[in-house]
Amino acid sequence: xxxxxxxxxxxxxxxxxxxxxxxxxxxxxxxxxxxxxxxxxxxxxxxxxxxxxxxxxxxxxxxxxxxxxxxxxxxxxxxxxxxxxxxxxxxxxxxxxxxxxxxxxxxxxx
Amino acid sequence: xxxxxxxxxxxxxxxxxxxxxxxxxxxxxxxxxxxxxxxxxxxxxxxxxxxxxxxxxxxxxxxxxxxxxxxxxxxxxxxxxxxxxxxxxxxxxxxxxxxxxxxxxxxxxxxxx
Numbered sequence: 001x002x003x004x005x006x007x008x009x010x011x012x013x014x015x016x017x018x019x020x021x022x023x024x025x026x027x028x029x030x031x032x033x034x035x036x037x038x039x040x041x042x043x044x045x046x047x048x049x050x051x052x053x054x055x056x057x058x059x060x061x062x063x064x065x066x067x068x069x070x071x072x073x074x075x076x077x078x079x080x081x082x083x084x085x086x087x088x089x090x091x092x093x094x095x096x097x098x099x100x101x102x103x104x105x106x107x108x109x110x
Numbered sequence: 111x112x113x114x115x116x117x118x119x120x121x122x123x124x125x126x127x128x129x130x131x132x133x134x135x136x137x138x139x140x141x142x143x144x145x146x147x148x149x150x151x152x153x154x155x156x157x158x159x160x161x162x163x164x165x166x167x168x169x170x171x172x173x174x175x176x177x178x179x180x181x182x183x184x185x186x187x188x189x190x191x192x193x194x195x196x197x198x199x200x201x202x203x204x205x206x207x208x209x210x211x212x213x214x215x216x217x218x219x220x221x222x223x
Contacts, residue, residue, distance in 0.1 A: 006153075031209065042114075042199070042215035090153060094209045097142045097161060099201070101154040 003027070006091050006102035012110050013078065013085060021076045021105045023091035030095055032074035036060060037088040037104075046089075049074055078107065085109055112137045114202055116214035123221055129187040131217045133200035138178045141203040144211065145174050145185050148197045157198075158185070190221045 004025045013019045025032065031050050035043040045058030049068040063082025068074055074093075078085045086109050091102045113136045123129060133143070142161045146154040158167045158174040160183070166175040171188040183200060197218045201211035 004153075033210070035213075040215065043201075043211075043213040045210070045212075048210060088151075092154075092211075097203070097209055098144060098156060098159045099209060099211055100156065101146075103153040104151070106151070 004091060004093055004100055004102035006089075006105050008105060009103070011105055011107045013107060014110060016080045018077055018079050019107065021078070021089055021091075021107070023074045023076065023102060025072055025074075025093045025100075027093055027095070027100060028071070029093035029100075030071070031093060032068070033092040033094075033099070034058075034064075034066065034074070034076045035090045035092065037090060043090065046076065112140075112202060112204070112212045114200060114212055114214035116198075116200060116217050118217060119215065120218045121220070123190060123219075125190060125192060125221055125223050127190050127221075129190050129219070131185040131187070131198050131219070133183040133185070133214055135181045135183075135202045135212075138181050139204075140178065141209065143174075143176055143183050143203075144201045145172075145183075146199045146201065148199060148216070150197075154199065190219075192221050192223055194221050195219055 007022045033048040034046040044060050047066045049055035065077045089105045092099045115134045117132045144159045145157045160167050160176040173186040176183045197216040199216040201213045203209045
């Protein structure tokens with residue numbers, strides 16, 4: 001069953017910690033994306049990758065880092081430099097027109 | 111920079127009504143436009159994708175139109191049902207290269223019995 005899997009579904013972070021959100025796809029898509037969603041803000045692009053071993057900053061990349069060592073995986077690390085990380089994070093992939101999304105990870109700072 | 115606006119922000123209607131959700135964008139040089147549905151706490155489900163060369167797409171009770179010259183798209187929902195209650199988002203992509211969606215803030219729809 002092809003799709004995008006994000007894990008975990010819920011994640012809690014203490015102040016000053018780095019946490020990593022997982023995104024895996026078995027759609028054989030070249031491009032992958034990370035978005036952040038806040039209430040009333042819509043989706044904002046954090047990072048995107050068009051091909052393995054290459055990625056670009058989006059509109060709100062500060063405090064985040066990514067890697068793309070494998071085609072099927074695009075993990076997002078929320079670093080301690082991100083001062084307001086509490087949000088819903090969505091991963092997507094595409095191959096040509098149209099994007100497919102995972103079910104999201106809700107990150108909360110405690 | 112592309113900006114996407116969705117109107118209205120929220121909508122509450124009785125079951126059975128026909129609905130129109132609006133999406134406008136500032137840069138008409140788009141590659142395609144995609145409508146999504148999002149249920150609370152969930153990811154996005156693609157509803158309809160309109161390529162820049164197309165004028166509309168239909169799927170069941172849903173019809174989406176695209177007018178690039180005016181920078182507008184509409185999502186028409188016929189005979190609304192309570193199960194249609196969700197947030198509807200539109201996303202437009204840049205021309206050429208890879209698909210990098212820019213999203214509107216969405217329309218929150220409630221269809222009550």
